[in-house]
Amino acid sequence: MTPALVIAAHGSHLNAESSTPTYTHADTIRATGAFEEVRESFWKEEPSFREALRTVDADEVYLVPLFVSEGYFTEQVIPREFRLEGWDPDLWRSDGTSATHATLTAEDTGQTVHYCGPAGTHDAMSDVIVQRAESVTGDPDVGEGFGLAVVGHGTERNENSAKAIEYHAGRIRDRGRFDEVQALFMDEDPEVDDVTEYFESDDIVVVPLFIADGFHTQEDIPEDMGLTDDYRLGYDVPTDVDGHAIWYAGAVGTEPLMADVVLERAADAGADVDAAIEQVRERTSGANPTAGD
Amino acid sequence: MHGDHVDALVATAPDGIAFDDLRVDREGDRYAFETPEETHGALSEGDLRDVAADSAYVSNWYFWHAVAPQKADRWAFLRWLEDADETALESRLDDLGDGVVSEWGQLRVTATVDDEGERRYHVRHADDARADAAALTAHEDPRAARDLAKHDRRGRYRPLKSAPTLRTGWRFADLAAADLVETVETFYPASVANWHREREGDLDITHWHETVERQTGIYGVVKTWDRGEGYEHVNWVAEACCDDSQCLKRREWHYDGETDLDVDGGDGRFPCREPCSVVIAAARQWTKLESEDTRTYEFELTPSEKEQVEGIIEAVADGRAGDIREADVYEDANRYRARFLRAKQFDEDGNLGGVPTDRDDGE
Numbered sequence: 001m002t003p004a005l006v007i008a009a010h011g012s013h014l015n016a017e018s019s020t021p022t023y024t025h026a027d028t029i030r031a032t033g034a035f036e037e038v039r040e041s042f043w044k045e046e047p048s049f050r051e052a053l054r055t056v057d058a059d060e061v062y063l064v065p066l067f068v069s070e071g072y073f074t075e076q077v078i079p080r081e082f083r084l085e086g087w088d089p090d091l092w093r094s095d096g097t098s099a100t101h102a103t104l105t106a107e108d109t110g111q112t113v114h115y116c117g118p119a120g121t122h123d124a125m126s127d128v129i130v131q132r133a134e135s136v137t138g139d140p141d142v143g144e145g146f147g148l149a150v151v152g153h154g155t156e157r158n159e160n161s162a163k164a165i166e167y168h169a170g171r172i173r174d175r176g177r178f179d180e181v182q183a184l185f186m187d188e189d190p191e192v193d194d195v196t197e198y199f200e201s202d203d204i205v206v207v208p209l210f211i212a213d214g215f216h217t218q219e220d221i222p223e224d225m226g227l228t229d230d231y232r233l234g235y236d237v238p239t240d241v242d243g244h245a246i247w248y249a250g251a252v253g254t255e256p257l258m259a260d261v262v263l264e265r266a267a268d269a270g271a272d273v274d275a276a277i278e279q280v281r282e283r284t285s286g287a288n289p290t291a292g293d
Numbered sequence: 294m295h296g297d298h299v300d301a302l303v304a305t306a307p308d309g310i311a312f313d314d315l316r317v318d319r320e321g322d323r324y325a326f327e328t329p330e331e332t333h334g335a336l337s338e339g340d341l342r343d344v345a346a347d348s349a350y351v352s353n354w355y356f357w358h359a360v361a362p363q364k365a366d367r368w369a370f371l372r373w374l375e376d377a378d379e380t381a382l383e384s385r386l387d388d389l390g391d392g393v394v395s396e397w398g399q400l401r402v403t404a405t406v407d408d409e410g411e412r413r414y415h416v417r418h419a420d421d422a423r424a425d426a427a428a429l430t431a432h433e434d435p436r437a438a439r440d441l442a443k444h445d446r447r448g449r450y451r452p453l454k455s456a457p458t459l460r461t462g463w464r465f466a467d468l469a470a471a472d473l474v475e476t477v478e479t480f481y482p483a484s485v486a487n488w489h490r491e492r493e494g495d496l497d498i499t500h501w502h503e504t505v506e507r508q509t510g511i512y513g514v515v516k517t518w519d520r521g522e523g524y525e526h527v528n529w530v531a532e533a534c535c536d537d538s539q540c541l542k543r544r545e546w547h548y549d550g551e552t553d554l555d556v557d558g559g560d561g562r563f564p565c566r567e568p569c570s571v572v573i574a575a576a577r578q579w580t581k582l583e584s585e586d587t588r589t590y591e592f593e594l595t596p597s598e599k600e601q602v603e604g605i606i607e608a609v610a611d612g613r614a615g616d617i618r619e620a621d622v623y624e625d626a627n628r629y630r631a632r633f634l635r636a637k638q639f640d641e642d643g644n645l646g647g648v649p650t651d652r653d654d655g656e
Contacts, residue, residue: 013571016443016450023439044570046454047482051566054486055478057364076509108497 004037004058009066011042028259034276049081062266068120071158083107096163101269114269133205136249143177147201154187196242211253256284298355315350352410366489414473417464429464438479484563499567502549518580524548592646601625
């Protein structure tokens, strides 16, 4: 029997669109036929983490967390709720952004689970951030004359959350495509509120490293950056702030190329999905962002 | 009759077949073939092919072994839909000709059979049982159920898929077996798996206490509400959240393995095996609210005003407040009545009876 792919995402009791990117990326992967079964599962919606595996036929499962960073959800909640026997964060031997996978058994179903590192820390995520900058500017060559801000929540509860942001900012900076690249945060310095102070470039693309659009990406960040006084009134892309054009991208997780990162995670854990990766990359480069509110 | 059915039968015959009133046995290099309608012995492979060619019993065997999903729970669910454990094939096929109807949550599933023995399924909302098919929006892709399940008839988000608020006005017609199960599972995730486990005596129930014990992060606080001081608080939780009026799963979890809750678990077709994320999120809020001590307030209400307060709570708790007609001032929870009570009884700071709350819990 061929292995299945299970995606674990947060979901929401309050926001109907929180799960939309998860479903959309899962559909993209389904269309490749790389897995006979692709199952979405959620912390706050159904199927719940606790019951997702029993709805899957396969004896072998690639489990990919659609989360931004290693930390509370990937190290505690998901392994506990999926009942991964013998889980220990040390199995990932990660420095906070380098988790690949660990193979375990689910206690209640007996399935073999290749538990992968989160989508957000995969190297391919850097490409999605860049792709997002291309999507929002409508310019496949965007870079020269532009600054790029990668925005994260901050380290309120988990220091790895900032590490993931800095990791991708560093990787993209090293490529030299953008004139400047900065990691900014909502809840700690350097703060996204002062975005224009961190850039000399006239044009700044701001990409929040969040999976779904919601309260933070749609309300807090646009208001904090001064794009609008009231998010309900909307804002232009770009918006002029202190003499800089701010190209605000919304959650990077809604970028179609994100489906590729999920597949890359499974591939790193041993799944035979090379052809699917190629197909997804071709189909999603330059595609429009997925619907989300 | 498909040649596939006969080929498959001949390929399997050497191992013997006994399924739904069909028996095929090997006798040396010959075969015996038996149904309630006919019995043959000493058949050559060619004879077996001839006998099998027009048999509804063979088509039936083929459907269940080559077409229907082979995972035990999905297979059992499909068998249940046509009452296969209780009804002989011959009368089942008659029934399926007319369509065998079952309800699953708010779904109405109709199973039918075509001339090749293949089952086809139709799904619509139970409240649309009598609706004209042309009046319902038709869907073919099981994934369309995702959007249908997302919002109620008023467009409000449904975080709980098993809430009895599924909207009407749609139908899925002519689904193959695998698509039927996927559609049902999209409306009610894991319902087939847990129903099957229960039937097999294998449902893994995680009771309240155990569920609360494993909570961490912002939900860890619920443990402080659960310190061996009885389980009345859990009765309240179950009464609030797990009633049939709020969730169509049948609650099978109790306080712990030894202590049953006093509140009925409901009549749902499929079981609920542990407190869900909505229950835990609500319990977190109640844990915080229930940490306050009571205090005595004194204010005056007329008897009718006291009853009106009770009526408002009832209407909101039962989800009736939005349905009360604008001019129906005979209803306690009518908006004009509520506004009058507020105008008369609240001071400028919103205090009932002009009595300050005087919170001393830091909130």
